[in-house]
Every structure is written in C-alpha cells, then in structure tokens.
Amino acid sequence: MTPVVLDATHDPARKSWLLAANAPATDFPLQNLPLGVFRTGTTAPRVGVAIGDRVLDLRAAVEVGALAVRPLLAEACCAARLNELMRLGAGPRSELRRAVHSLLADGSRLASDLAAKERVLHAADEVELLLPAEIGDYTDFYASVDHATNVGSMFRPDQPLLPNYKWMPIGYHGRASSVVASGQCVRRPMGQSKPASAASPSFGPSRQLDYELEVGAWVAEGNPLGEPVPIADAERHLFGVSLLNDWSARDIQAWEYQPLGPFLAKNFLTTVSPWVVTMEALAPFRGPRPTRGADDPAPLAYLDDPGDQAAGAVALTLEVRLASAQMRERGIAPVRVSRSDFGRMYWTLAQLLAHHASNGCNLRPGDLLGSGTVSGKGKDERGCLLELTWRGKEPLSLPTGERRSFLEDGDEVVMTGWCERPGAARIGLGECRGTVAPAADR
C-alpha cells in the first residue's frame, strides 16, 4: 500500500485568507480541497475546488496565471470533468493539492489581487454542481458485515451471512447511466412486486422505497484488461470519495433478485455528493482495519497487505437525516435517523478494488465503487430504512407525529459525512440530497 503521507497541506494551524474556510464547522477548510465539476449560468462545465463558502475555478486560475502547475496537469484542470485528472494518478494530484493549498493559504499573492480573485472564485450557492466524472462503470459492494447480517437475518433467519461473505468482498454491477449529482429528485419507480399474501405479482409504484447510505470511491489510474491490481498497489488506483445514496425499491428487489441479483430495484437512480474528497485529504484519518473475529478467516493473500492492515480504514462519520413534506412546511429541520462509522467496514476500499481487478477486469479513471450500506451494530447505526424499521415492522416516528416504514412522496433524505480527530483539521464531504417525487402516472 502507498504509505499514508502527511505534509504541510495537512497542518491544522495553517489558515486561509478566505475567512469562511477557517470556520470550525466548515466541511471545506484549507486542509480538504475536494475536487468537483460546476457550472455557472450557461457556461460549459469546469473543474473546481471547494473552499469555505466558495468554489475555486481551476481553469480560470490557470488562465490568470495564479495556478502554476505542469502543462499536463494544467490541461487536466481545464477539462469539463475530473476523468483527465483521475487518469494522471497520485503524483500530479498531490502536486495540484500543494499548488491550490498555497494559492488559498494566508500569504498567497492572490489574497490581495482583487481582479484575479473576482475571476477565480465563485460563491458556492451561485454555481450548479454536476456529476464529477463521466462514469464508465459503477460497481456496488456490500462491505458492512453489520448491514449484511441485518438484511440476511430478515430474509434467511437460519443463515444471515452466506458462507462466502467473510472470504471475499461481495459486489455486483450497478447502472452508470442513472448516477446523478446531489439535488436531483428521485421519481418513485414503477415495477413488479408480489406481496407474500398475493397469488401473483402486479405492476405499480413501489411501496417500499428506501435509501442506502454508502461511500462512493472514484477510480484514479485504471488497469489494462487482463492485468490484476496487486493489493499492495490498490490505493494508488483510488482518487477519492463522495457520499452515495443507493436508492432501493425493496418490494421490487424481493421479487426480482433471484437468481441474478438486484436490477430494476436499484437502477432507477443513484445519487452522489458532488465534491470528491481526495485520498490525500483523507490521509490524517487513516487507521488499522477492524480486527476480525476469532472465528473469521484471515483474508486470502491477494486481499491481504501489511499496509492495508495498518492503515486501510478511513475514520469517516456518516449521518442520514430525513424531512417529510409536512416537516418542511412547518419549518422543522430534517431529523437525524442514523449515524455510522465507515472505519468499521469489514472490507477496505483497497480490498474492494484489488478483488474487482483480481480476474483481470479493467477499471478505468472515473469508475465508481459503492461501498455498500454503511451500518454498525447499534440500532441507530443502521444505514437504510429496511434495517432501521426492520422491514417496516418498527416504523420511525417523525416530529410531526408522522410515521415512516419506507419513504413517502415528498420525503427528503440528506446524507453528510466528516472526518475529525485531535490534531487534525476537521474535513467534510458536503451533502448528498434527494427528494422523493411521485411515480410517473402512465
């Protein structure tokens, strides 16, 4: 594994000349510098960096001569998506991080250049944030053992975890075309379902619409078809992470998923948060992967590496909040329904990637790997309503007195995530939002 390196860009004492970037609660301090793609008005999409309540326009920063980087890197900064930056790998990405850090840190010449500042910075609430990359393939994993155990015990009480679970990261291919950026509404899907009490299935709007709280990891450099990625190199192929909501229609899923897995229950929409927090920004929050149970098998050699064992986990706290239409009308803020810890996942991101490529499957820059629902052992750590309400048997109560087994039209789901520890600056992932729209009437 690439060693976790801390440098001056992680120093929590360094401040930005942009005051909002120094606010204790900001997701985007000088130590974060996540990358994304934005648009203002009718301009073409551009690559940007989130800093406090602003967005730094990288193309403009290159054009005004504020961002001094190698031509290859400058060219990737001027693209309309992150794929070109992703392709360049960790070296150029670190170079860009250092250059942007120095541009935004106290003492930068940019701080006093009013004309240049005006040109390279946008108010975050005045830009439209887009999907950060063109996604070639989207793969979804199932890496939380607590999630797998909870879901398994509802459907197979005698054998919650299948025999393969602790030997390999279980995953399946998702749909790339329907991955969207935070904010787009989720239309309740139509589909086939068959309640246990019904003699035959029927087609109609899903009655068990759910969210799934996940982390999405973006692929950096790819690997050629037929050439596996050794686990020791896997981190090098990771670019960074976003929040990911794997919207799921549980009634459609239960009826369709055997024997080939989830399909229409999942592919109607997947939402990602638009800012990609790079592996460099996450460096201060890396730690040993969770110790396996005494009865658990050790990972097979192709999934094991001392570096991954020592620092494969990412201590990232994740939250889901929910607001009904009635709550919004009455001015009630979204209520927290769960909080969980990405650092407790059974499989690390490096293990997911190494497993994915172990048969020679080629990954490409911009590919998206979903972690699977991030749940923990506690009831308040369950990352989807299926678990939280135990398949609808224990509905949630909202401040309005409304109850929720699954999502209703008008419900808004807000996911957030952040890293914090003593001695490091807190960084956040921003938000992943979506509101449920009624099914198409046709």
Place this chain on the structure above:
Amino acid sequence: MTPVVLDATHDPARKSWLLAANAPATDFPLQNLPLGVFRTGTTAPRVGVAIGDRVLDLRAAVEVGALAVRPLLAEACCAARLNELMRLGAGPRSELRRAVHSLLADGSRLASDLAAKERVLHAADEVELLLPAEIGDYTDFYASVDHATNVGSMFRPDQPLLPNYKWMPIGYHGRASSVVASGQCVRRPMGQSKPASAASPSFGPSRQLDYELEVGAWVAEGNPLGEPVPIADAERHLFGVSLLNDWSARDIQAWEYQPLGPFLAKNFLTTVSPWVVTMEALAPFRGPRPTRGADDPAPLAYLDDPGDQAAGAVALTLEVRLASAQMRERGIAPVRVSRSDFGRMYWTLAQLLAHHASNGCNLRPGDLLGSGTVSGKGKDERGCLLELTWRGKEPLSLPTGERRSFLEDGDEVVMTGWCERPGAARIGLGECRGTVAPAADR
C-alpha cells in the same frame, strides 16, 4: 410495435455489382448491409458496411459524393463509432440503408467509377474490425427458458425455475469496460472458488471456463431518466443485433453469486461480433413470439403488445463450433457443438427493453443488451458447456480423442448466426471468435 416493413432493399432478386455479395453462402448480401467500425493501418476508426468480401467506407463514400444523404446523417456516417447513427433512430437508419443499397446494387454509377470504387471499398481481410460502439452500459438477460431450466435443475433440482421467471425478464448489469470485438483472446481468469469437497476456498486460475452463446442487441434512441418506454414503442429503441459470447467461470460463479448475482465470474471478458445487423435487415425474419404453455401466465400489460405478439420473435439460427489447439495443429476444422434458434426465446427483445426501462432507467444509444444463453430443448441445442456436459459429468469428445468438460487453454470458440427462409435472401451475422489464453502468472 413499429410494423415490420419490407421494401425494395429486401427484394431477394436484386443483385450487387460486387460478385462476392451474390454468393449463396455469403453472410453479407445486398439485403443485409450490417454496420460496423473498422480501421486500416494507422487511420482513425471509421464506420463501414459489410458487403460480400468487402467493407464499404462510409466516410469515403460521403467524401467522394457517392452517398447522397442528409447532412445530419452524413455527419453520423463520418463518426468514429456507431453511437451517433444509433442516436438518430429508425428513420435516418432506413434512409441510409436505401442509399447504401442503391450504391451497391446493379446499375449504380459507382460500379463503373474505378477511382471512386478504389477509394470507398476495402478488402474485408485487410481491415481491423473494432467494437462498433462506445458502450455506456451493458445488461445481460436470461431470456431462454430452456437455459434457465437446465441451469436451475443442476443447482436447485427441486425448483429449477424460480417463481419470478415467467412473470418478468430476469436480467442483471454486466461490465461495459471488458466488452471486446471478436478475435481478442480470453485470458483464463484467476479467482476464488470452493469445490464442495474443500473446507475453504482458494484463489487460482478458473478450472471451469465456459462460453455462453447469446445475441447482443444494441440500443438506438435512448429514453430520458424517469421516463419508461411503452412496450409498443420498444422496437423503435433497438438498432440491431450482433453475436455475443458471455465468457463465464463456473467455479468462481458458484462460490460468489449469492446473494447479489454474478460478478467476477463474468466481467473478465465479453466478446461481440463486430457487424451490427440492423432491425431493417431482420424484417423478413420476424414472426410471432412462441406460444406460452397452458399453465404459463400471460405477460403483464407493460410487457404485452399485439405487434410484439405477432412479430416480436426473430428467426435466427445460431451455432457454436469448437477447436482445440491440437485440432488446429492437425488441420482439423472446428466442430459444431450446438445449434439453437433465437426465435424460441421466452422473452422478445422488445420485452427486454420495455422491462429494463419500466422503472424509468435511462437507456442510451450504444447500450448493449445480452439476450442470455440461447438454448433449446434438445441436447444439441444447449448454448454453453455447463449445459452441454451437464456440469462436466458428460464431457464432449473432439475428433482428436480429446475430451472437454470445460474450456482448456488454446481452445477456440467460434459463434455464427444466420437468417434464412424461402422468398428471402439469406443474411448472416458474421463471426464471434475467441481463443483461451493461459492465466496470468502472478
């Protein structure tokens, strides 16, 4: 459903001035005109049409003024892949078909223009055939009830067909990055497997490498996210078909596939034949979809349409031939191991597409839909070795005396397909080939 229309381009009496296009055994007579992407030497990829033993270069045909079509269509003909033509839909595609037909039919001025002929035609054996389109998403179905029943009875003797099978087309997402054009070798994948006799799984080269004979359908016009495609419109979203080999590692599949479906057992490679036979070329071979059994449910309304019932099937004969390295060394031609009829599939292509989009999932031009293994009731109609050798219990015998339960290194699999009936010109799909290379030694 779009009515099946026959016009002058289907007239079996019309001949081409290219004599090889009139040979009775050719796959590519004047009535076929499949589209593909090719390269000569170091030139950029170009769109072409297969005709007899030649490839018509559409860009060159536009440039020399031989192909008189609307500017929008001419532009799509000059692209480096078929996606732009796919996006235009059936009207422009038919216009192109008529224009190319008239260019290549007896009486065309091109026949006597030596300089233009030289410029627009290439010998088929001197061009490299590429993947016809950039594939946004690849979905694989399971639409042969005989295949599903055979495979199911090996793994679940008490319940070969799951309860959902006759209610909906079962499908799952495959891997777009590893779809390649005919001719590329298939490297035996490494992976985890666990024989029933072993206490724990191990990682190594797959010992149960298989092919799957399928038809790949290419999406033409897409549908916006959130907007289903009514079954009556589904044909309009189909561009044409190729052969597809869904290479599968059965030992990896058996261990990994529960509960989320096939993943590394399939995504190491998928091969397609490079020529796309358009829906227009298939028109003379359409017929009623197979009558369902007396106990089978009628399709739900969103999967049913009188047009699809009357003409949803495509009478397409498919064959698999196999040659071992030893056979090639001894000059023995590949032997046929199965022949099956795509017209007997339980679900039609229109039903696959309408089901896929029924939840609002957006399909895009160039998306690829695999039919699933095309098997029939007879033993010689089984479209993969898993079925043919009944999971290795009844090995095949080759002319050399070699036996095959699954594929060995050096084995070559050749798939072919064609349509023929009295009163119509026979058309073929070309070939889908691949040879097994040893596992990567790492």
